[in-house]
Amino acid sequence: MTGEKKRKICIAAALMAVIAAIVILAFLCWTQLPVFDRGKPVPFEIAPGGTARTVANQLNGQNVPISDTLFVLLVRLSGNSSGLRAGPYELKAGETPARLLEKITKGIFAMESLTIIEGWKFHQMRQAIAKHPGLNHETADLSERELLKRLGLSHHAGEGLFFPDTYLFKKGTPDILIYRLAHDAMMARLNAYWDDRDPGLPYKNPYEALIMASIVEKETAHPADRDMISGVFVNRLKADMKLQTDPTVIYGMGKKYRGKIRRIDLRTDTPYNTYTRYGLPPTPIALPGREALEAAFYPAETDALYFVARGDGTSHFSRTLDEHNKAVDKYIR
Template sequence: MGFIKKTFITGIIVAVAAVGAFTWWSKQPITTGEAVIPFTVLPGSGVGVASQQIAAAGVPVNPFLFSMLARVTQKASRIKAGSYELKPNTTPRRLVDQLVRGEFAQESLTIIEGWTFRQMRAAIAANKGLKHETADLSDQELMAKIDADFKAPEGLFFPDTYLFAKGSPDMHIYKQAHAAMLAKLNSAWEKRDPSLPYASPYQALVMASIVEKETGQKSERTMIAGVFVNRLKMGMLLQTDPTVIYGMGEKYDGKIRKKDLETDTPYNTYTRAGLPPTPIALPGVQSLDAALGPAKTDALYFVSRGDGTSKFSGNLTDHNKAVNQFQR
């Protein structure tokens, strides 16, 4: 066999072996064990630079081979910038697909039912996974960027757990939570009893926020709503402490006194008739449903039994008896 022919055959064997080794490498786990390695691909990075960034973050992958794999599979131009996590047993081929699909590292933020908007803003500001772009905005400026139809933000964001890609703008959470609240509210509004004393979905939202703050017992929320609806229909004062507390703002020290009940504010339902001007908290779906589907009841009063439940009464005499029994 001539030298040239031997060299040609040897070259073919080496090439086949190289392709085989490359294919084998692309299907082997980059890491094993339990460690998760975070890394970031910066905007504007080509596949070569991205491969260097991945390796520099601690991912034990050969940058040259990895960028070659992306090119060979014709995915080099489709990788997406963002924050990622390399999980155990991920292969180079799977990692390329992860970058192409934009399977970013997931973070979460939980907004609690009954929080005020101030508490929600504090939780968002403290979340390290978000890119904070709204910190310098006032509440009014923030609402102007989210929904020009509403000026006051209280109550207009749905309490839930939100997932997001690490590094997402915090505005995305506000917009998502606001859209979710409007969807829940409008859905409940469409199913409402037309005899309810609400002029708009927003008034129903105000009522839902009061129900949310009045009881932690989910089973009592429709009854609480029924009492307040009865009072609205009769022109009675709502006389609910949570609205007074909200109107006190930072003056509230954990106690509500007689002078607080007598001090007039837009939210004092002992001194002003009807609903307060805005919600007082972020209501959950059960409070929304209760406000728009209250219990059919003759009750006009309720008092805490001291065990988390309430005693409902249809007249003042029975209510006073209940107060003497459970509160005095």
């Protein structure tokens, strides 16, 4: 082989090496560039048993703007051809092919969310769950008693048994899982507070404390007043006084309530009318949140036996009936 021929071979080899380096560098750059820069997230779903090629086809068929050839190459070079996980995903603006592959191999699914609001009644929680499009609805047609039985609960009513919070879940999750998560969250908090409680509290069991928390939840939207209101109710229970709290009356009225309590409503006896009956009502009247639970278990140390709303969201507290009547004259009458 002549020197000239050797020189040409070396040049060709060098050019091929440069081209290969450029291709590799370009490919590596591609893996770190956004698939798209702006716009709404693109939802997509990977079917079970997908290969690199079939997953690439699924991406293209669901409007994920990525090169199928380069994506297949990325999967094969990563060694994850057999680790592509089926499920619902979404690709957000600014995310790269490398991030896309990471989601699919690690099962970083697109998450749905459902927020249960403090103070909701149980039927409002059920309505929110039944309307959520991301859930697989298995309980919508069940009665309340049937639902509780499905959850393994012996309670006759679901009121108050579920913790208000925001719950994340994979699309297609059975709706009963939300009930289980919310109930487990409530029981974990309730039992922890019960174990740490003051033994002087007038509750026979954790469920009675939950009832108190629900009343506190509905009595005020002003966080600073919750422990004082709880303190008043605790004092009244200890003194064998009626609680005389409007939210329980409203709950007992059900659909008869039209936005205003009349004198006849306060005198009409129901299991929830704390103007006609002593002690706590038979069940909670709402879903209490963390602050209401804490107020029920850690009430303020106070001599107050009465309170009245000032009209600005706060309450005026009184030790005597005479003082209370004066406050009612000032803020209500």
